[in-house]
Amino acid sequence: xSQHAVSNQAWLLASRPEGEPVKENFRLVEQPVPEIxxxxxxxxxxxxxxxxxxxxRMDDGKSYAPPAExxxxxxxxxxxxxxxxxxxxxxxxxxxLAQSGWQTYAVSDGEGVAKLGELAHPSWALGILGMPxxxxxxxxxxxxxxxxxxxxxxxxxxxxVGATVGQLGKLNGCRVVGVAGGEEKCRYAIExxxxxxxxxxxxxxxxxxxxxxxxxxxxxxxxxxxxxxFDAVFPLLNTAARVPVCGLVSGYSSRxxxxxxxxxxxxxxxxLKRRIRMQGFIIFQDYGDRYPxxxxxxxxxxxxxxxxxxxxxxxxxxxxxxxxxxxxxxKNFGKTVVKVS
Amino acid sequence: xSQHAVSNQAWLLASRPEGEPVKENFRLVEQPVPEIxxxxxxxxxxxxxxxxxxxxRMDDGKSYAPPAExxxxxxxxxxxxxxxxxxxxxxxxxxxLAQSGWQTYAVSDGEGVAKLGELAHPSWALGILGMPxxxxxxxxxxxxxxxxxxxxxxxxxxxxVGATVGQLGKLNGCRVVGVAGGEEKCRYAIExxxxxxxxxxxxxxxxxxxxxxxxxxxxxxxxxxxxxxFDAVFPLLNTAARVPVCGLVSGYSSRxxxxxxxxxxxxxxxxLKRRIRMQGFIIFQDYGDRYPxxxxxxxxxxxxxxxxxxxxxxxxxxxxxxxxxxxxxxKNFGKTVVKVS
Numbered sequence: 021x022s023q024h025a026v027s028n029q030a031w032l033l034a035s036r037p038e039g040e041p042v043k044e045n046f047r048l049v050e051q052p053v054p055e056i057x058x059x060x061x062x063x064x065x066x067x068x069x070x071x072x073x074x075x076x077r078m079d080d081g082k083s084y085a086p087p088a089e090x091x092x093x094x095x096x097x098x099x100x101x102x103x104x105x106x107x108x109x110x111x112x113x114x115x116x117l118a119q120s121g122w123q124t125y126a127v128s129d130g131e132g133v134a135k136l137g138e139l140a141h142p143s144w145a146l147g148i149l150g151m152p153x154x155x156x157x158x159x160x161x162x163x164x165x166x167x168x169x170x171x172x173x174x175x176x177x178x179x180x181v182g183a184t185v186g187q188l189g190k191l192n193g194c195r196v197v198g199v200a201g202g203e204e205k206c207r208y209a210i211e212x213x214x215x216x217x218x219x220x221x222x223x224x225x226x227x228x229x230x231x232x233x234x235x236x237x238x239x240x241x242x243x244x245x246x247x248x249x250f251d252a253v254f255p256l257l258n259t260a261a262r263v264p265v266c267g268l269v270s271g272y273s274s275r276x277x278x279x280x281x282x283x284x285x286x287x288x289x290x291x292l293k294r295r296i297r298m299q300g301f302i303i304f305q306d307y308g309d310r311y312p313x314x315x316x317x318x319x320x321x322x323x324x325x326x327x328x329x330x331x332x333x334x335x336x337x338x339x340x341x342x343x344x345x346x347x348x349x350x351k352n353f354g355k356t357v358v359k360v361s
Numbered sequence: 362x363s364q365h366a367v368s369n370q371a372w373l374l375a376s377r378p379e380g381e382p383v384k385e386n387f388r389l390v391e392q393p394v395p396e397i398x399x400x401x402x403x404x405x406x407x408x409x410x411x412x413x414x415x416x417x418r419m420d421d422g423k424s425y426a427p428p429a430e431x432x433x434x435x436x437x438x439x440x441x442x443x444x445x446x447x448x449x450x451x452x453x454x455x456x457x458l459a460q461s462g463w464q465t466y467a468v469s470d471g472e473g474v475a476k477l478g479e480l481a482h483p484s485w486a487l488g489i490l491g492m493p494x495x496x497x498x499x500x501x502x503x504x505x506x507x508x509x510x511x512x513x514x515x516x517x518x519x520x521x522v523g524a525t526v527g528q529l530g531k532l533n534g535c536r537v538v539g540v541a542g543g544e545e546k547c548r549y550a551i552e553x554x555x556x557x558x559x560x561x562x563x564x565x566x567x568x569x570x571x572x573x574x575x576x577x578x579x580x581x582x583x584x585x586x587x588x589x590x591f592d593a594v595f596p597l598l599n600t601a602a603r604v605p606v607c608g609l610v611s612g613y614s615s616r617x618x619x620x621x622x623x624x625x626x627x628x629x630x631x632x633l634k635r636r637i638r639m640q641g642f643i644i645f646q647d648y649g650d651r652y653p654x655x656x657x658x659x660x661x662x663x664x665x666x667x668x669x670x671x672x673x674x675x676x677x678x679x680x681x682x683x684x685x686x687x688x689x690x691x692k693n694f695g696k697t698v699v700k701v702s
Contacts, residue, residue, distance in 0.1 A: 076634075247626070268633055277624060278626065279621045281621055282620065282622065284625065284628060287625060288584075288587055288606065289609060290641075292609055297638070297641075298638075301636050305600075
């Protein structure tokens with residue numbers, strides 16, 4: 021049987037968004053899969069991860085990673101099974117973690133592909149035991165440095181990063197206050213994840229509610245949304261507070277700066293007077309060598325259900341763009357993964 | 362001879378400034394010095410230190426230190442000689458470092474007073490071997506973490522903190538670019554302090570000149586002025602840059618925020634994408650226990666003239682307010698100290 025029989029469905033990046041991404045930025049194509057050569061293998065995508073950072077990759081600007089290329093399959097982390105292999109390190113049937121993007125098949129020479137062992141939940145390698153979990157762990161533990169009795173605030177509290185940050189903070193003795201979009205998510209954060217409080221950022225009096233939920237101020241703010249949550253948090257930051265800056269999803273699609281006044285001097289004065297540490301990080305660039313440490317610490321926590329993990333599963337690659345838009349707008353509930361095959 | 366014969370001159374804080382401080386905020390008084398009791402001593406001020414942080418202490422707002430009190434001698438670090446003593450730890454003639462403020466005499470119970478050993482230059486305990494030098498050292502070494510070949514930018518380059526930061530950076534293998542107000546200061550920074558370049562911030566094309574002087578971007582920005590220097594520096598910060606935030610002298614007297622747009626999202630996005638670490642610190646709160654380490658490292662550098670130190674000496678306590686205004690406006694050249702007696 022020739023591999024030419026295999027047809028690949030792929031979402032190409034058709035154009036770069038102006039502000040919010042739209043359907044027209046993607047184009048679904050069907051193309052034959054090239055035959056694999058010596059040293060290559062054919063990957064069949066089982067799970068595709070959808071993550072906020074992808075919005076930045078759609079732009080052409082200078083960032084920490086090169087932009088996604090036009091007319092190429094949109095970039096993304098995947099869990100695949102090896103369909104056929106002429107690569108000495110991989111054999112048909114192997115489960116692997118890859119960066120093969122928004123498509124059903126991909127030919128790979130093995131670069132950047134990691135074998136997954138026997139996993140009860142292969143898709144978790146895209147979430148709690150993968151990039152989002154690792155991001156939560158290192159940002160909180162290395163920059164946030166949680167101490168017993170401190171108040172930790174985390175937004176997107178039911179997302180894969182936020183939920184993990186909050187639960188790890190709790191395991192480290194912090195009082196955890198979440199911020200989430202909607203009452204159902206807030207209930208989940210309190211009842212299932214064990215947060216002390218969770219504030220709905222859609223509330224009119226959100227800032228007042230947050231202040232009331234943090235009577236002793238905020239010692240750690242794990243920043244992954246920016247915008248109005250940051251604005252409400254900043255005045256509450258305590259002396260010697262730490263702010264790991266992991267993401268700013270609320271601003272990823274903004275093209276214009278908000279109107280004045282320019283609060284830059286206020287932010288700088290706060291950093292100085294309250295001796296705040298604010299630090300951006302990009303997980304694999306800053307902490308790549310500590311991934312084994314993370315896996316060793318996190319795996320038992322998840323297996324023993326000391327840390328809960330929730331997935332938001334979308335069926336079918338054809339639904340990836342809409343699922344991506346929904347995630348950027350907070351309509352997901354848990355880690356968004358697409359079941360491709 | 363009774364101590365009642367001693368008359369004390371003191372500058373009291375008469376009112377709090379609205380914006381720039383003015384003469385009317387201070388009031389010179391002459392009052393008798395109370396007789397010392399058992400456990401007390403009389404200090405005669407020899408040197409008074411004038412520092413940017415004092416501007417903040419004149420305000421009533423919440424900050425890292427309580428505000429200076431109205432109708433009390435203005436606060437400030439001093440080098441004094443013990444005039445007479447009923448304190449078991451101090452005897453007449455001892456040189457001490459104190460916080461006795463803008464006055465010629467002060468009665469002290471010894472709290473917060475440190476004996477100075479035999480110093481060739483007692484006033485240096487207010488500068489290179491005191492708070493400013495310590496501030497320069499810890500901010501650069503602990504937060505800045507200089508590495509060979511990196512570019513370090515420091516403003517107020519001929520001030521006591523900036524000059525020390527730059528010279529320490531150079532000793533640690535950095536390429537040092539200073540920012541100062543005026544050609545004479547810039548020449549001094551290059552010729553005497555050994556900086557690779559020094560840009561006059563009064564130049565119309567200051568930002569362009571700074572960019573040209575930093576062809577490989579900026580790895581460490583030691584922030585002690587804020588304002589337009591920060592604005593010119595921020596776009597040049599490299600990936601993984603460090604920004605110790607030590608002071609913001611340009612904004613200390615500002616009452617209003619600049620007009621818009623609000624650049625906060627831009628700053629946050631820069632911190633994220635370029636993985637910048639920005640951290641405020643207040644020297645004695647954050648690093649008080651490391652003062653001996655600093656002294657041990659810095660003393661030989663100064664004695665061997667590997668680090669140069671320049672003082673701006675003002676004669677007479679009566680001139681303290683004007684000297685203070687001049688320092689805030691960058692008219693000093695070196696560490697401002699007032700020779701009181």
